[in-house]
């Protein structure tokens with residue numbers, strides 16, 4: 416089967432590469448010619464994603480993975496065409512579907528023979544029907560079906576998630592399209608990964624419901640962390656105790672500086688707007704959105720308080736800028752709220768992230784981008800761990816002491832063992848844990 420992915424971003428590039436690895440002939444299309452040129456001419460992968468580079472070149476060499484800007488040529492030879500373009504929020508928080516419909520119109524003009532058009536982008540209920548309408552308007556005699564196949568991969572673990580999915584959701588409106596989709600996913604279904612076959616509308620909503628629920632879990636444990644700090648409890652043990660209950664489950668109970676990224680913030684906004692449009696407001700999701708927005712700003716207050724009530728003129732080393740570890744994605748990262756708030760309060764920021772420095776420089780200004788943790792720590796009054804890159808968990812009091820001039824450690828990811836720094840004269844403030852004074 417020939418497969419085309421329209422959009423060579425996180426989802427299109429990862430899932431296209433994985434379909435090639437599963438044995439299909441895949442063409443990834445993007446209208447950003449610089450991206451395609453970089454892939455074809457310089458061999459550059461546009462995103463940081465562990466394991467992706469090797470898998471891309473393996474399949475390019477095998478002749479099963481191609482990159483092009485020529486959508487028409489790719490689509491006209493394809494049995495299945497995936498729409499993997501961005502669906503960013505518009506001014507009201509609804510998913511902006513202009514890229515989806517533009518892609519659908521181009522598909523309509525290019526398709527040649529029966530084609531399954533698959534919406535992999537995260538789109539509100541009803542979009543599948545509108546994609547079909549757009550194609551039909553462009554090409555009234557076209558033979559096609561539209562399928563919704565939402566993607567659940569997590570950046571940083573994208574290949575593992577694609578190849579070992581908890582479920583494959585297939586929203587299909589016609590048996591013929593269902594058979595094509597089952598063939599495409601057969602290598603995974605045969606390994607025992609479950610496929611949930613449902614309607615297009617149900618599949619569309621399943622994606623938003625899942626993300627809204629996960630965001631709620633994070634928002635819940637974050638607020639619980641604040642309460643733990645106030646009452647002297649330890650949120651790590653509270654989360655452990657909660658997670659041991661199978662009805663709750665242990666995942667997504669790690670408190671932090673608020674969720675970010677390309678999905679949770681925009682998907683919670685979009686589902687809340689859909690619910691408003693249908694007069695079925697999702698009050699829980701709406702309050703999770705408010706809670707998370709407040710939290711990112713409140714993290715600055717936490718740092719200021721840990722620094723004795725003022726950061727004016729103080730140098731703060733920020734470790735991690737990406738919205739989470741193992742990615743260079745800065746979309747809606749908590750650091751984007753934290754840095755300006757600290758700067759407003761007079762702090763001088765030195766920052767280091769193992770992968771996101773180039774991306775961060777597009778969004779943040781008036782700070783020093785450092786070349787390593789040590790470089791960021793040099794001369795700092797306080798250090799703040801913002802992103803959970805595993806290497807930050809290994810920081811020791813000895814190392815901090817040899818670089819920093821101050822003695823404040825704020826760990827927004829609960830990664831550093833407090834006793835390793837308090838024994839070297841640092842105060843330690845984690846998330847949802849009692850403040851640990853320096854042992855002098």
Ligand code: NAD
Pocket residue numbers: 421422423424425426427444445446447450486499500501502514517518521535536537538566567568569570677678
């Ligand atoms: P992205 O911004 O990384 O990539 C989208 C790509 O589409 C861009 O390279 C853009 O140039 C290209 N594009 C746009 N219009 C085009 C057109 N007409 N023809 C060819 N190329 C076009 O986006 P992403 O993070 O991959 O997300 C894509 C969709 O998948 C979104 O709806 C998102 O919500 C969803 N999703 C993302 C993730 C994730 O972890 N990033 C996970 C699951 C679902």
